[in-house]
Amino acid sequence: MAGAYQDKQAVSGLLADGDPVIYTGFDAEVPFESGHLVFRTTVISAGTVGSEFFMTKGHHHIRDSAELYVGMSGEGIMVMESRGGDFACEPLTPSAAVYVPPGWAHRTVNTGSEPLSFLSVYFGDAGHDYESVEKSGFSRRVHRGETGPELRETAAE
Amino acid sequence: MAGAYQDKQAVSGLLADGDPVIYTGFDAEVPFESGHLVFRTTVISAGTVGSEFFMTKGHHHIRDSAELYVGMSGEGIMVMESRGGDFACEPLTPSAAVYVPPGWAHRTVNTGSEPLSFLSVYFGDAGHDYESVEKSGFSRRVHRGETGPELRETAAE
Numbered sequence: 658m659a660g661a662y663q664d665k666q667a668v669s670g671l672l673a674d675g676d677p678v679i680y681t682g683f684d685a686e687v688p689f690e691s692g693h694l695v696f697r698t699t700v701i702s703a704g705t706v707g708s709e710f711f712m713t714k715g716h717h718h719i720r721d722s723a724e725l726y727v728g729m730s731g732e733g734i735m736v737m738e739s740r741g742g743d744f745a746c747e748p749l750t751p752s753a754a755v756y757v758p759p760g761w762a763h764r765t766v767n768t769g770s771e772p773l774s775f776l777s778v779y780f781g782d783a784g785h786d787y788e789s790v791e792k793s794g795f796s797r798r799v800h801r802g803e804t805g806p807e808l809r810e811t812a813a814e
Numbered sequence: 815m816a817g818a819y820q821d822k823q824a825v826s827g828l829l830a831d832g833d834p835v836i837y838t839g840f841d842a843e844v845p846f847e848s849g850h851l852v853f854r855t856t857v858i859s860a861g862t863v864g865s866e867f868f869m870t871k872g873h874h875h876i877r878d879s880a881e882l883y884v885g886m887s888g889e890g891i892m893v894m895e896s897r898g899g900d901f902a903c904e905p906l907t908p909s910a911a912v913y914v915p916p917g918w919a920h921r922t923v924n925t926g927s928e929p930l931s932f933l934s935v936y937f938g939d940a941g942h943d944y945e946s947v948e949k950s951g952f953s954r955r956v957h958r959g960e961t962g963p964e965l966r967e968t969a970a971e
Contacts, residue, residue: 685911685913687880687913692878692879692880692916693879693880693915694851694879694881694882694913694936696882696911721849722849722850722851723844724851725851725853725935727884727933752886754853754933756842756844756851758850759849759850776911778851778882780849
């Protein structure tokens, strides 16, 4: 997911240093079919690429449908953006539920110093569209600022 | 939900003592519509009716669809029964996810000495059918036994 981060020089440095695993997902054995609820645990390591916090690639669902996240450990932020360009973010903390409404692209960001782990639940037939997020990206990104996480506009490439 | 428990004399006693609140649900503000995932926190008090542990009424979904439970605090058991009469149960403990597949009636039982709280997630258009559970009931129930929770066959009324 080298392309996801803003600072291309920092990405090159990380890749040269051995291409670290930034996040890992553990899937429950549930059919990817209508009527089922798929659930997954994701763990995002703590760290930054340049000043941008480690995060997931982010995706839309192919079939517009909601996803629910429940924080398990660590501290993070859920970043959401609608197809119409509305932007929102919510803290993702232990035992807190964060709702991603149908039609919003979403990405999770680890803003803490420990691994961020969470449960996510979505429709078995939701499908994942990573491509449109790769193309259009999110309009804002979460960086390590002087006093804590900061939202900054995505710079034109 | 007086009718849900096996021991009718114990039910009458409880009602005479002031009809205690056995469980309470707190709903998130999510539309009960297709594409949405409704989520709710439920808290079941600790206690028994006769020897039968405090529990939820139990339900089928009107539209066969899965439900996911995540334990938050306390100790309990998820009781599940398919329309074909297959029976299953799973422990419901903090941070554990329990999957209820489409087409299975389900009920949660507090088998501990503290309140049992959990998150449940289901399809916005799932609908709730409490009636068929009221009529046919679950074939087994969870009682306080000498050394811990015990599953016992539901006696004919």
